[in-house]
Structure formats: structure tokens, C-alpha cells
Amino acid sequence: MMIFALIMLVIWLVFLLVGYGFYALSPWVIGIFIGINLLSFIITWYDKRIAAQNQTSPDTQRNRISEKTLYIYALIGGWPAAIIAQQYFRHKTQKNAFKYRFWLCIAINMLxxxxxxYLYLLYIL
Structure with missing residues (x-):
């Protein structure tokens, strides 16, 4: 599954480079996407860290990142880094309800x- 995640990341990076090279995609847009993905990776790591701490010391429970937050980051474009973080940290890879909603967010983001x-190319160029 990690190979699939890396392939998805490479495809995403190719699309960003094509957008930058051929369609004059602003470097700001690329920077925003990279920032969103960095934050997505960090919050997935942080949620896994808190989950592990809550298991080892149940007397000091800490609040975790909500699944809704993870879905929002996937919707706004942070899904490539989230996929990599999920596979690398083995976080939420067994929770089917989360996986289905997460992939639905990815599909919505891609659409x-x-x-x-398409609208940009049709009406702007």
C-alpha cells in the first residue's frame, strides 16, 4: 500500500508541475498546496502520537484530532500527504468507516x- 501512496504523490506532483509549466499556475498556489500537505502530514502524525500515548497511560488521556478535521484536510487537497502518513505511521488503516469517507473526500477533491x-481553461485561456 505504501507504493500506491508514493505513486499517488508522484502523480500529484506531476500535475502541479504541469500546471506550473504549461498553464502558468502561480507559485503561490503550489506553495499553498505544499503547506496544506505538510499540515496534513503533521496532524496525522500528531493524532497517531496522541493515540499511542492514550493507550500507554490511560490515566492521562489527551484530546485527539477529530476525524472531521482529517476529512477537511483531504477535501482541501492534503490527501497525498495524509495517505503517506497513514501508511508510514500505520494510522487509521484498519478502520473501514474512516477509509471509505476519506476516499470519498479524495474523490470529491479530485472532481x-x-x-x-476545466472552467479555468475554458473561460480564462
Missing amino acids: LTVGIS
Whole structure:
């Protein structure tokens, strides 16, 4: 599954580079996407860390990152890093309800990205 995650990341990076090279995608947009992905990776790592701490010391429970937050990051474009973080840290890889909703968020993000790109190319260029 880690290979699939890396392939998804490479495809995402190729799309960003094509957008930058051929369609004059602003470096700010690329920076925002990289920042969102960095934050997505960090919050997935942090949630896994808190989950592990809560298991080892049940007397000092700490609040975890909500699944809704993880879904929002996937919707706004942080899914490539989230996939890698999930596989690398083995976090939420067995929870089917989360996986289905997470992949639905990815599909919605991709559809919106393709739709916005199509409208941009159709009406702006």
C-alpha cells in the first residue's frame, strides 16, 4: 500500500508541475498546496502520537484530532500527504468507516479540481 501512496504523490506532483509549466499556475498556489500537505502530514502524525500515548497511560488521556478535521484536510487537497502518513505511521488503516469517507473526500477533491481546472481553461485561456 505504501507504493500506491508514493505513486499517488508522484502523480500529484506531476500535475502541479504541469500546471506550473504549461498553464502558468502561480507559485503561490503550489506553495499553498505544499503547506496544506505538510499540515496534513503533521496532524496525522500528531493524532497517531496522541493515540499511542492514550493507550500507554490511560490515566492521562489527551484530546485527539477529530476525524472531521482529517476529512477537511483531504477535501482541501492534503490527501497525498495524509495517505503517506497513514501508511508510514500505520494510522487509521484498519478502520473501514474512516477509509471509505476519506476516499470519498479524495474523490470529491479530485472532481472539484478537474472541474475548476476545466472552467479555468475554458473561460480564462
